[in-house]
Amino acid sequence: MGTDRATMTSNVLLLLALFLGHCAAHAAPDAQRILAASDAIRNPGRPFSVQVTLTEFQSGKQVDASTLTAYSRAQQRGGQFASLIRFVLPARDAGKLMLKNGNDLWFYDPTTKASVRLSPQQRLLGQASNGDVVTVNLAKDYAATLLAKEEIQDGERRTRDAFKLDLKATAGDATYTAIELWVDAANNRPLKARFFAESGRLLKTAYYRRFEPQLGLERPTETVIIDGLRPDSVTIMRFSDYAWRAVPETWLHPDYLPRFQPE
Amino acid sequence: MRLVAYFALCSHVALALMSSLPVRAEGIDDLDALALESAPVEDVTGKDTRKLFVEGALGTANQRFESGSQGLSRASVDFFYSTALTPGWRGVVSDRIDYIRPRDASSDATVNSLREAYLTWQQSGGSTVFEFGRINMRFGPAYGYNPTDYFRDGSLRTEITVNPLAIRENRLGVVAVRGQRLWSDGSFSLAVAPKLGAKASADGSSLALGATNNRARALATFNAKISERVNGQVHIYKERGLPRQLGASLTALWSNATVAYAEWSRGREPDLLSRAFAQPATTTKRNRFAGGLTYTTSRKLSVTGEYQYNGFALDRSGWNSAAASSGVPALKTYLMEALRRQDLASRGAYFIYATQESVGLNNLDLIAMLRVNADDHSRLGWVELRYHWSRVELAIQIQQQSGRSTSEYGLAPYRRSAQILAAYYL
Numbered sequence: 030m031g032t033d034r035a036t037m038t039s040n041v042l043l044l045l046a047l048f049l050g051h052c053a054a055h056a057a058p059d060a061q062r063i064l065a066a067s068d069a070i071r072n073p074g075r076p077f078s079v080q081v082t083l084t085e086f087q088s089g090k091q092v093d094a095s096t097l098t099a100y101s102r103a104q105q106r107g108g109q110f111a112s113l114i115r116f117v118l119p120a121r122d123a124g125k126l127m128l129k130n131g132n133d134l135w136f137y138d139p140t141t142k143a144s145v146r147l148s149p150q151q152r153l154l155g156q157a158s159n160g161d162v163v164t165v166n167l168a169k170d171y172a173a174t175l176l177a178k179e180e181i182q183d184g185e186r187r188t189r190d191a192f193k194l195d196l197k198a199t200a201g202d203a204t205y206t207a208i209e210l211w212v213d214a215a216n217n218r219p220l221k222a223r224f225f226a227e228s229g230r231l232l233k234t235a236y237y238r239r240f241e242p243q244l245g246l247e248r249p250t251e252t253v254i255i256d257g258l259r260p261d262s263v264t265i266m267r268f269s270d271y272a273w274r275a276v277p278e279t280w281l282h283p284d285y286l287p288r289f290q291p292e
Numbered sequence: 293m294r295l296v297a298y299f300a301l302c303s304h305v306a307l308a309l310m311s312s313l314p315v316r317a318e319g320i321d322d323l324d325a326l327a328l329e330s331a332p333v334e335d336v337t338g339k340d341t342r343k344l345f346v347e348g349a350l351g352t353a354n355q356r357f358e359s360g361s362q363g364l365s366r367a368s369v370d371f372f373y374s375t376a377l378t379p380g381w382r383g384v385v386s387d388r389i390d391y392i393r394p395r396d397a398s399s400d401a402t403v404n405s406l407r408e409a410y411l412t413w414q415q416s417g418g419s420t421v422f423e424f425g426r427i428n429m430r431f432g433p434a435y436g437y438n439p440t441d442y443f444r445d446g447s448l449r450t451e452i453t454v455n456p457l458a459i460r461e462n463r464l465g466v467v468a469v470r471g472q473r474l475w476s477d478g479s480f481s482l483a484v485a486p487k488l489g490a491k492a493s494a495d496g497s498s499l500a501l502g503a504t505n506n507r508a509r510a511l512a513t514f515n516a517k518i519s520e521r522v523n524g525q526v527h528i529y530k531e532r533g534l535p536r537q538l539g540a541s542l543t544a545l546w547s548n549a550t551v552a553y554a555e556w557s558r559g560r561e562p563d564l565l566s567r568a569f570a571q572p573a574t575t576t577k578r579n580r581f582a583g584g585l586t587y588t589t590s591r592k593l594s595v596t597g598e599y600q601y602n603g604f605a606l607d608r609s610g611w612n613s614a615a616a617s618s619g620v621p622a623l624k625t626y627l628m629e630a631l632r633r634q635d636l637a638s639r640g641a642y643f644i645y646a647t648q649e650s651v652g653l654n655n656l657d658l659i660a661m662l663r664v665n666a667d668d669h670s671r672l673g674w675v676e677l678r679y680h681w682s683r684v685e686l687a688i689q690i691q692q693q694s695g696r697s698t699s700e701y702g703l704a705p706y707r708r709s710a711q712i713l714a715a716y717y718l
Contacts, residue, residue: 120717124341141460150549277417
């Protein structure tokens with residue numbers, strides 16, 4: 030009888046523990062879910078186009094500005110974004126195109142009629158690499174762990190309660206080995222991210238700011254990117270003229286680049 | 293008690309300050325960055341692509357066969373325009389006018405190059421495309437020599453640079469009709485170019501149809517994405533009077549920092565020496581090949597190394613016997629024909645091409661190139677330093693050609709040259 034009671038007590042305790050554990054699991058935010066919700070704020074769910082104005086600064090002085098139009102769609106295989114980027118300004122770069130479809134990277138110059146394959150390292154040199162901090166489905170390529178809930182300053186220098194997520198690359202071809210991402214605890218907006226190389230070196234810091242209604246959601250219309258090696262090198266990416274846009278699969282083939290017609 | 297509370301408060305504040313110091317130092321940088329404002333958004337909602345620039349160059353060259361140096365000068369206007377005409381239809385015009393001093397012996401000082409003028413129609417979604425007019429159809433992933441670039445011969449009206457990437461900007465297209473079908477992982481295209489002239493004209497205002505369309509030609513190209521990291525092309529080329537040629541090329545992402553490429557072509561045609569001297573056409577079946585790697589460092593340096601092979605070119609013994617039997621003028625004629633055909637003059641060659649962005653200064657770029665004839669070891673070196681603002685570019689170029697007196701680059705009229713260029717984009 031005593032054994033039965035003890036067994037029953039232990040069963041009740043086990044059930045209680047399981048129940049409490051279950052409740053605790055529901056109470057603790059799911060890092061991967063936060064990451065996916067944050068992705069959905071940065072990335073429209075259907076193919077779209079957006080005009081991007083890039084302003085480069087050195088030691089606080091503007092040194093360059095350029096404008097491009099990005100046409101993006103999530104790929105059926107893998108769910109990652111593929112983008113066709115058309116350079117518009119400055120005049121010397123007008124009409125040049127860059128195609129990014131995973132690690133399939135091509136650069137096309139209409140004056141040389143040459144489609145040149147690029148390595149991820151080559152892409153990291155130019156401004157195009159900054160697209161990675163904007164149009165990328167992080168939840169597809171990274172496993173997220175919730176590190177803390179803490180106060181940070183957002184891109185508009187206001188204090189926010191944020192979840193700090195630690196992202197580790199799960200896809201072999203992910204551009205960054207690790208990312209620290211701060212997501213607004215109130216609404217899953219991405220606020221800040223730090224991108225790291227395999228060596229642990231900080232490559233860039235990004236702040237997402239100026240949230241405005243675009244394509245059905247409040248989305249960041251500016252990203253401030255600070256170079257990890259040279260913090261005095263800053264790029265501001267400003268997004269305007271968001272529009273739903275058909276982006277056919279054929280556009281994402283390097284052989285299509287010479288045929289591309291802006292719409 | 294109040295004293296204890298005071299010390300406790302001070303120690304808390306001190307600890308808080310100490311623990312926040314590194315974060316605060318980083319935070320100050322970030323705050324500076326966050327105070328910056330974006331440049332105004334430009335209105336670029338057009339369906340046209342327009343590029344117009346003027347360029348001037350002044351330089352001097354050290355002559356090999358004459359005493360003293362020679363002044364070099366050039367003024368150019370370059371224009372590209374692409375516009376939507378009706379839904380699905382688009383027109384493209386690309387033209388360039390060069391005024392060159394000293395002028396080439398075989399052409400006017402002022403040369404107009406109508407590079408492209410064609411209409412293109414494409415189905416909604418871009419899966420079917422038709423084009424007709426003068427179209428620049430360039431193929432091949434190699435940097436310095438393209439065996440599968442079947443429409444390269446006769447495509448240059450002026451020789452204003454030795455940089456192969458810049459040469460591509462100035463070449464003429466071929467008048468042709470082309471159709472292409474694209475699908476998600478590949479494409480097929482067929483181009484047919486009729487004969488429209490007999491030979492190149494020295495008239496600077498000529499459309500140069502005799503240079504680009506002096507025989508009927510056709511090219512079928514099949515393009516496939518073989519894997520996430522490998523793309524390939526297969527070509528079948530035919531021109532009137534010669535058997536079909538087969539060509540293929542591959543590009544592969546070798547590693548995170550390396551791209552590999554190779555291209556090959558095989559066919560039966562007259563060798564380059566026979567073409568240079570218009571000798572009776574005895575044809576031989578040979579290969580052309582180019583293959584290389586581009587490696588990019590994390591310090592913004594990209595280096596390409598390439599090996600080039602032309603089975604139709606003179607080999608070392610053929611070159612030496614031509615030099616002994618026909619002399620330097622014959623070798624120069626041979627080299628001129630190789631240049632006209634954009635073909636490799638030696639049986640083998642090595643090519644290195646390096647680019648470095650932001651050399652010491654933001655917006656200051658360096659390009660360096662070296663060509664080495666693998667048979668006679670003569671060399672062509674070329675370096676460019678270019679600074680660009682939003683509408684203006686300034687560049688300095690230095691070139692040197694060296695080798696034995698009867699070698700490929702030892703026969704070049706200039707030993708070394710230097711020039712300053714300025715371009716303004718309107």
